[in-house]
Amino acid sequence: MAPAADREGYWGPTTSTLDWCEENYSVTWYIAEFWNTVSNLIMIIPPMFGAVQSVRDGLEKRYIASYLALTAIG
Known part of the structure; x- marks a missing residue:
């Protein structure tokens, strides 16, 4: 397998000059x-379920907005 620096991914060539934690497209x-992507899923998926449950329970829109804001930040 070629070193990660030599690999070009689906989105184009790697433009980063420094990789802090892991190699690109490994x-x-x-x-x-x-x-990094997998570890961020824990901050995206649970708030989405919370927003869906808030809609099902008929809660105020502020709860739905809060869950969606957490999803956007995650």
């Missing part, structure tokens, strides 16, 4: 930093 051709 796991899949579509995701540059795979484990």
